[in-house]
Amino acid sequence: MDGQLTYGMVGGALDSMIGESHRNAILLDGRAKIVSGCFSRNFKKTLLTGQKWKIKRDRLYRDYQQMVIEESRRKPKIDFVVIATPNISHYEIAKAFLEKGINVACEKPLTTTLQEAEHLKKIANQLDLLVCVTYSYTAFPVIPIARKIIRSGEIGSIRMVNAQYLQGWLAKPLENENKQSNWRLDPSQSGLSNTTADIGSHVENMISYLIEKDIQSLCAKLDTFVKPRKLEDNSIVMVNFKDGARGIYCMSQIAMGEKNNFNFSIYGSKGSLKWSYEHANTLNIIFEDSYKLIKKEDKILDGTNEGFKNLYSLFITDLINKKNGKKITNSNAHFQSINSGVRGMKFIEKCLESNKKGTWVKFN
Known part of the structure; x- marks a missing residue:
């Protein structure tokens, strides 16, 4: 595989501590670049966040529905999306991106009901996609x-x-x-x-x-x-x-x-x-x-913590290995996969x- 992975984010505008933690953790890993986003229901916040992270204007969206349509049409499309929104929206956003063939990293809890979590697992496994639930402490x-x-x-x-x-x-x-x-x-x-x-x-x-x-x-x-x-x-x-x-x-x-x-x-x-x-x-x-x-060794990381950085390193490594032909599934993944998210729900x-x-x- 040549070049970096690319990803987008839903939620996590500049005034969101958790959004910055995710982006900084991925930046520290260095193998994935943020290229698109719908960071807030307030489009001005999305534009400001995109400006900080040098994202092109035509890849900043007013809502995730528009984002998933436009990003799934691109060749190549983004390798994964990060979901950093309130719990109630996790299911619909993850479902939309999975159904368009895009891997997902989602804040915990994965959903608000066990039934929703199990449905996401079914979709991900049927489409051979990876879902990371960002339980960072285990990393x-x-x-x-x-x-x-x-x-x-x-x-x-x-x-x-x-x-x-x-x-x-x-x-x-x-x-x-x-x-x-x-x-x-x-x-x-x-x-x-x-x-x-x-x-x-x-x-x-x-x-x-x-x-x-x-x-x-x-x-x-x-x-x-x-x-x-x-x-x-x-x-x-x-x-x-x-x-x-x-x-x-x-x-x-x-x-x-x-x-x-x-x-x-x-x-x-x-x-x-x-x-x-x-x-x-x-x-x-x-x-x-x-x-x-x-x-x-204690590592002081700017804008995130070592657990987040290591979690994304595991996820990105598995995504890269999967793109290179290795058999990586949600059951043998090295990160906290959708299986952990379902059990948590x-x-x-x-x-x-x-x-x-x-x-x-x-x-x-």
């Missing part, structure tokens, strides 16, 4: 190392998992002051869940990636502490895995004083693993009478079901 360097340690049996059989994702930015009512809180707490834009979908999906993805165990059942309590919000701002989930291991996930966005405290402890029969986002390139391995520290829906019923629910 920090020490996380695959932690997975290998667990696979090797070094810490024994997994008995219990304790994972937390704590934020405090919604501890006070911000709905009329903050653009992010405004849409995330609005069911018409976010879907049926806030905290469980927003950060709980990261927890589920991380633990599933690391321990590779199927959930048998779960019991969730979703609370809304700041009234009169319609969606939860705190979520606690107990998990039973099929092999008898146990887990507890605690996700909160009303934890006063917390910024982005994502951490886990995985306890095995021989030892334990500990990690936190605060020291994202450090992994602690603890045994009964000894201790090991695995540390990778199932987790969210089961948490909502459990909370509504006030009891444990079967996962399958």
Whole structure:
């Protein structure tokens, strides 16, 4: 394959932190160039974003419907599209691009319902297209190392998992002051869940990636502490895995004083693993009478983080290898594929079901 890959983006205008994080991560990889976009419903914002990223005027669009029609007619068409819009629009946008033969990278959660996620998976697999869900935390360097340690049996059989994702930015009512809180707490834009979908999906993805165990059942309590919000701002989930291991996930966005405290402890029969986002390139391995520290070089990246950069490097590598004839599918991909997105939506829906019923629910 000659030259760079090309991509477009829907959502993520200049005033969107997440949009810039995606674009900067891809820029740092250096093997894909942004060439088109519909960055906002406000066309002036789309034009300003396009100007910053040196995108030609005729490839800046007023809506994604126009974008997908025009971009799919080009030869060659873009290699992938990045979707960085509110949750409620993920399904329709991803579906439109997939049906025109364009690979997709989508913010999490993948959709707002399990049925939508499964439909996207069916389309992607039928058309032999790749879908990356941007769970970026699993792409920090020490996380695959932690997975290998667990696979090797070094810490024994997994008995219990304790994972937390704590934020405090919604501890006070911000709905009329903050653009992010405004849409995330609005069911018409976010879907049926806030905290469980927003950060709980990261927890589920991380633990599933690391321990590779199927959930048998779960019991969730979703609370809304700041009234009169319609969606939860705190979520606690107990998990039973099929092999008898146990887990507890605690996700909160009303934890006063917390910024982005994502951490886990995985306890095995021989030892334990500990990690936190605060020291994202450090992994602690603890045994009964000894201790090991695995540390990778901390990289300060401008406008994004190392997890995002590495995630896109995995996705772009698989896209390039696929274009060069290798058999790359959503099942053997090296990035977090649509399979992870579907499982994440199932987790969210089961948490909502459990909370509504006030009891444990079967996962399958």
